[in-house]
Amino acid sequence: MTHYIFDMDGTLFQTNAVLAHTLEEVFHELRQTGRWEGETPLALYQQIMGVSLPEVWQTLLPDFSPIDQQAADQKFRHGLEQAVKSGHGCLYPGTVELLARLKQAGHSVYIASNGWPSYLSAIVTTYGLEAYIDHVYSIEDIRSGDKSALVREICKTHDISSGYVVGDRLSDFKAAQANGLVAIGCQFDFAQEQELVVADRIVTELSAVYK
Numbered sequence: 704m705t706h707y708i709f710d711m712d713g714t715l716f717q718t719n720a721v722l723a724h725t726l727e728e729v730f731h732e733l734r735q736t737g738r739w740e741g742e743t744p745l746a747l748y749q750q751i752m753g754v755s756l757p758e759v760w761q762t763l764l765p766d767f768s769p770i771d772q773q774a775a776d777q778k779f780r781h782g783l784e785q786a787v788k789s790g791h792g793c794l795y796p797g798t799v800e801l802l803a804r805l806k807q808a809g810h811s812v813y814i815a816s817n818g819w820p821s822y823l824s825a826i827v828t829t830y831g832l833e834a835y836i837d838h839v840y841s842i843e844d845i846r847s848g849d850k851s852a853l854v855r856e857i858c859k860t861h862d863i864s865s866g867y868v869v870g871d872r873l874s875d876f877k878a879a880q881a882n883g884l885v886a887i888g889c890q891f892d893f894a895q896e897q898e899l900v901v902a903d904r905i906v907t908e909l910s911a912v913y914k
Contacts, residue, residue, distance in 0.1 A: 704809055706866030707912075708854060708884070711816040713752060713871040713893040714795070715909075716826050721792045722748070725782035729775050738771075752893040753872030755817050755848045756780075780819060787825040794830055795891065797909040802835035805913055811861065814839040815853050815868070815878070837861075850874040851881040858882050869912055873898040887912055 712718040723745055733739035744763050751762055756779075760772035767775070786792060805812050812835055816823055820841045827833055838857075845853050854868060868879035869887045871894040879886035880901075888894065888902030889909070899905055906912055 704811060706811045706813070706861070706863045706884075707805055708813045708815050708857060708863075708866065708868045708879075710753075710868075710870030710872070710875050710889075711814055711818055711823060711826065713891055714869060714875075714889050715798050715814075717793050717795055717892065718752070719749075719892050721783055721786035724791070725779060725786055728782050729779050732778070733775070738767075749893055750895075753817060753870075753874050755842055756819070757848070780822065784822050784825050787822065787829055790829065792826070792829075795909055799830070799832070799835070801909045801912055802832065806835050808913075810913075811837050813837055813857055813861070815850065815857055816840070817842045817850065817874070819843050851878040854878040854882050854884070858884075867912075873901060876901040876903075879903075 709715055726745055726748060727743050730739055730743040748759065748763060751759065756776055760767075760776050764772050764775060802812060814823065814836055816839070818841060820843060823839050823841055827836060827839060840853055840857055842848055842850065842853055845856055851874075857863065864883065867885045867887050868875055869889065870876065871889040871891050876886040876888060876898065885904070886902045888899045888905045890899060890905055890907045
């Protein structure tokens, strides 16, 4: 058995399909109430994609109070979940086929994501991924908010000493290397060239993860 730990956003799930619309809704409300001027900082969010949500709102709304940042966060979370459940998102091509091949070959599959539990559950349920994934882990399952620590917890729980972490951002690659695993970088929407060089392998499509 080989162990595969996947990131979700930007790796299996095409977050771009729901991100822009949901973020626009949040900032439209802020503009309507006179608390924001200018365009929605979508490009900035895409640049930092992969960090925890508290870090997201500290970056996007640095001059807002923690309470106002939290309010924007809650609206954003609700909007994303509704978009997923309504079928407005989509998986990357080959996601189901890859996961099915891994399970058929007897390998274990886990999710390690910076997404929150109900959001991840919505994706798994909406796209019927339950049959292929052994367990879904959210960054909110640990106190530190650190992806390396989350992967460490997965390895400890399931007695994993070798395997792969598949993701698109630096936090995924560092999490792999910090835990003695192989980092596979997905050169997809949110991936950045300067981060991909840290990965042990780079793929441009999911089918290449398992050959």
